[in-house]
Amino acid sequence: MTNFSTESTKESINTTIDSATENSALICSWIKAQFSYMVFSARRSQGISQAELSRLTGIDRTTIVKLEKLQRDPSLDVMIILIKVLKLDFNILDLxxxxxYDLSGGKKDDS
Known part of the structure; x- marks a missing residue:
């Protein structure tokens, strides 16, 4: 029977958990940045001001400004409202x- 309480096994598990947590944080930041860009682009291409988007969504204008400038992370409710109002093609799996980046390290090879 394998002894899972050895120090090397614990270290390996902790390293795996740390790596997964770091990768998850990177992907979350990537998705938030992409979403913010999508909101900005859609709003501008539809000729909607931040004040008008605020009126249409009920989201405070300063929240929209900070979201577009990557100074604030959107909550799930805000994301859903903006996706609906701006008719965004938002597919989290595609993002x-x-x-x-290859999560095992380095930039993905586009070849």
Whole structure:
């Protein structure tokens, strides 16, 4: 029977957990940045001011400003409202798959 209480096994598990946590944080930051860019681009291309978007959504204008400038993370409710109002084509799996880095280390090879 394998002894899972050895120090090397504990270290390996902790390293794996730390790596997964770090990768998750990177992907979350990537998704938030992509979403913010999508909101900015859609709003501008539809000719909607931040004040008008605020009126249409009920989201405070300063929240929209900070979201677009990557100074504030959107809550799930805010994301859903903006996706609906701006008719965004937001597919989280596509964003995850387009993450530009190989999570095992380094930039993805585009070949």
């Amino acid at each position: 995850i798959n387009s993450f530009p």
